[in-house]
Amino acid sequence: MAEEKRKMVKVYISGELFEVPEGSTIVTAMEYAGFQLKRGVGCREGYCGACATVYREKGDYKLKGGLACQTVVTDGMALTQIPFVPAEKPTYDLDKLSPDVSTFMELFPSVFRCVACNTCTKACPQDIQVMDYVQALIRGDIAKAADLSFDCIRCGLCALRCPAEIVQYNNATLARRLYGKYLSRKSPELEKRLKEISEGKFDQEMDKLKKMGRKELSETYYKREIKIS
Ligand code: SF4
Ligand code: SF4
Numbered sequence: 001m002a003e004e005k006r007k008m009v010k011v012y013i014s015g016e017l018f019e020v021p022e023g024s025t026i027v028t029a030m031e032y033a034g035f036q037l038k039r040g041v042g043c044r045e046g047y048c049g050a051c052a053t054v055y056r057e058k059g060d061y062k063l064k065g066g067l068a069c070q071t072v073v074t075d076g077m078a079l080t081q082i083p084f085v086p087a088e089k090p091t092y093d094l095d096k097l098s099p100d101v102s103t104f105m106e107l108f109p110s111v112f113r114c115v116a117c118n119t120c121t122k123a124c125p126q127d128i129q130v131m132d133y134v135q136a137l138i139r140g141d142i143a144k145a146a147d148l149s150f151d152c153i154r155c156g157l158c159a160l161r162c163p164a165e166i167v168q169y170n171n172a173t174l175a176r177r178l179y180g181k182y183l184s185r186k187s188p189e190l191e192k193r194l195k196e197i198s199e200g201k202f203d204q205e206m207d208k209l210k211k212m213g214r215k216e217l218s219e220t221y222y223k224r225e226i227k228i229s
Contacts, residue, residue: 012078026053026068026079040081044069046125049153052160055079065157067125085156087167092174099182101140108171111137113164120158120168126151130158130168137171145172146179 007022013033020029027041042048051068058076068081090107097103104111111134120130129148136144149172158168196202212220 009073009075009077011073011076014080015078020073022073022075024073026055026066026071026073027051029073030068030081039083041068046070047153049155052082052085052155052157053079054082054160065123065125065160067155070125082156082160085160087156087159087170089167089170094177094181097178099142099178101137103174103178104137104140104171107174108167110164110166111171114138114166115164117163119161119163120166123157123161125155125157126153128152133172133175134166134168137175142175142178143183145175146183149175 008019009022011018011020011029011033013030013035018029018033020032024032027037027044030037040051040053042050046067046069049067052065053068053071054063054065055071056063056078057074073079088108088110092107097107114131114134116131116135118131120134121128121132124130128151133145133148136142136148149169152169152172154169154173156169159166162168209217209220
């Protein structure tokens, strides 16, 4: 039986025209076109945030952003990948910080330049309310910022579009670290388990797992005892 012919679409990748199968994601289209992706791609499942890409679609003037592994190409699309988003990233010692607005005034003064345009929220492929977490930080509500930004994958697309040149995701990472260290409710079970880990209780078991092949590891995982309390 003759193989069914796949419908092709035309895309411009970094200015060069290619024909790729309809329905491809940007990542698969680029590989079909012969690009060997060594950077700008990671998990391919929309979790790692490595494949931020900007594109325009035929007849639409808007510059859009998305994850290359999750965005399907359309006929006439013009796209280019962003190797990384240069971003303000101060170093800090979490033990010496306080979980309030003063920390952001010192480490990320740019966040107070927010003009509430909501561009970041529209740019986010995770549908995170980015502007709302930025505004929460400005109010000093670290817990709210940590909660709203929880699904951030640090793709950089919000920062790329921000007219105030704010690096939203680095602010959000600090908010979650501060929340985890100072504000979250402590769990006695977790404390106990962390102590056991640092005392080496699971070292032998870990060594055994590290020596297993993929098949044995998978079987062991699915046979594991699950305790539901
Ligand atoms: S908040 Fe910014 S960095 Fe995080 S997922 Fe959304 S666009 Fe990407
Ligand atoms: S894009 Fe920048 S200025 Fe606009 S709402 Fe987001 S953080 Fe504020």
